[in-house]
Amino acid sequence: MTAVAAARERAAKGAWVVFAVGALAYVVTVANRTSLAAAGLDAQHRYGISAGTLSSFAVLQFLVYAALQVPVGVLIDRWGPRRLVVLGAATMGAGQLVLAFSTQTWQAVLARVLVGAGDAATFVSVLRVTTNWFPPQRVPVMTQLVGLFGQLGQVFSFVPLVALLHGPGWTPAYAGIGAFSLLATALSVIVLRDVPPGRENPRVTKPLREVGGDLRAALRHPGTRLGLWSHWATPFSGNAFATLWGFPFLVSGQGLSAGTASALLTLYTVTAAGTGPLFGTFVARHPLRRSWLVLAIVGAQAVVWAVVLLWSGPAPLALLALLVVVAATGVPGSLVGFDYARTSNPAHRLGGATGMTNVMGFAASVVLILLVGVLLDVQGAGTPATYSLEAFRVAFALQYPLWAVGVAGILVSRRQTRALMARDGVVVPRVRDVLRERRAGGVVHAPVPARHDAAGDR
Template sequence: MRNGAKNGGTPRAVWGLWGVGVAAYVVAILHRTSFGVAGIEAGDRFDASAGTLASFTVLQLLVYAGLQIPVGLMLDRLGPRRMIVGGALLMASGQALLAFSTQLAPAVAARVLVGAGDAMTFISVLGIVGTWFPARRIPVVTQLTGILGQAGQVLSAVPLVALLHGPGWTAAFGSAAGLGVLVGVLALAALKEAPRDAGPPTTATFGALRRDLVAAWLHPGTRLGLWTHFVTQFSGTTFALMWGFPYLVSGQGLSPARASTLLTVFVLATMASGPFIGHLVARFPLRRSWLVLGIVAANAGAWAAVLACPPPAPAWLLVVLVLCVALGGPGSMIGFDYARTFNPPERQGTATGIVNVGGFVASLITILLIGLVLDALSPGKEFTPEAFRAAWSVQALIWLVGVCGVLRTRALARRRVARDAAAPASLEPSAR
């Protein structure tokens, strides 16, 4: 049993370590989503078009996704404490640079720093969970980590927006930088190294990594997880990270305060639906793909209803939209469940990395396409409601590609299970 109690600590101390890690993750989510709620102000400050603003978030996500494997390798060698501290300080430096930037070049560099620090945080917090908690608690604590981390979106949607519309840009992003430094110092002081009996750091040769990557990719269950992540995550990520707040203000005519309230509802709905979706996955593991398709149908249906309605849409319909879009985040976690159940333990990390690419690729494409459509249809930098209706419609193409991917790889996975004599061993006992 790898927990604090066995190594001289107390359960309260273990939860305290985890709490510090969660605090770092909450602040990381604040940094990640801060530029999205400042999209309109950023356009004025940097005299930038919609496409240029979209490229900020695209670059940030590219850095985040591109560093996942290197960060995993560093985590095995340096441990969660150093990684969390380093990530917090990187993000704080990026926010400080952005606070005083008035030109595009330093602002771009600032978002690169934020993306790099963000990439170091969540996986390191999961490292704390895996090191200090007994195995029977790891799944529950992992879910709690993801749910509680979403409080960072509330921080960006409410107090950060209030600072933007009060003291202004520099005060808002300077405060975010100060919070990042505070979390970094807290992590440095409070986090501990792994317990002595946790074993030596994991090592792997390049050849072994390559073999695991190929084997994980060739299994259709892994690709089913990738397409699941692809088709469920992108709409919510695009909404929360870049275009949701500008759409609610400029496309639907809401005040910044009401738009912030809807983004808060989005976060709360994500947190509330996560355990419910997780329960359904555990209860009906052989019907996971139908759950995925149901979430996509709810998401696409809500968007179709809102976009078909001449703006401004009724308030109740916007609430329904936010609630449906919020299902995508927890739904994307089903992709990781595919990676876990279709791959042996020694390559589950590789399979999880493959799955994680799907949602980020879809989100990057969608953010860019929406920015390009807005640039093409909006006069100057004023985003019109009609331009937003056309821009959000590009999601239909992403859903079509994603659903086709899910259906195709689901069929391949079923064939693989049917012909593989050892297939039942690849499923969880509850599935069998």
């Protein structure tokens, strides 16, 4: 083996080691993010709060997360992603330790603020590490793999954490997840690096005016906006379900046992993890058809939710399982939005563009989580004993206006992106033309955007 080949092999192995630690950091992040989901009823009892107050915990967490996305993206460009991963894991660990020993509502609120802040710093930073260490053609699949491993964090929330809550109790359960976060902090310090050895670190220090100019330039590109709306439309249904309202909906609304509800939420996690690599492969092979995947996911969610909400009485278990599966596809589907940001922006403004993209899905999630809690309270479902299926039907119907806004944004920005491509001389063949040529024995080749300042879709 030549010295060059040996160096390449070491670099490849190093990339996978770095990826493994980054993925572990995201596992911890998702575990922290969803750690209140299956404990919602326990939290109401511990703090003596209503459904609206409980929903405000998750809303505040997501608001902090969303508000910090653009600053975190700018800091990634300035400080590098490794420092942000370390800071995020340490902050989440501190938040969970506060929650573990909290007995008053204000302490729980502080804990969720810390968790939201740490969560905000982690995912986009791990994505940047992945982008820096792997070749561009592999980035879509690697991004989905990050999401896949992150779903293990939800498994932790839905199974071991529930067992700890109903066994040793609240304090050991949340102190344990806090310790898990501090372990991820230590591993990130030891292993993570911004870029492979010998490669120039793209960190740049810019004046505030230039940072604002980069953000405006990213937002002006229709491909970036297509990513924003893709991330808005796909994940909020699953986020609201997995983060807070799925367990009460299944137990109090649909009459399932806690064990069956936990099994369905585990199915949610397995589906989100399993479909991620499939979606990543599709995006890598068909970058001009990414919006098809996004619109198909949104359409499937809307249809299945309609069937569940209109069903007379509690829905059959098979239908609820289908609902969980379809809702789960929104999580990996939302990652398509980051691929739009990546292909629409040069490296020096990628952090800000990624942060803006990430804001959208969580903004929609905040709206849904908050309004579900408010509507449950308005209908008299302020305690676990008074949750009703009818109240949940009204509350979850709020998803449809959010989907409508997202789909409209996708269609408008997609048309603008196609117009920009046409001005650059890139013509994307229509699907019927491709199919006609294939039936005739020919092949129509759709050009794939090669520059970071051009994005294609059809």
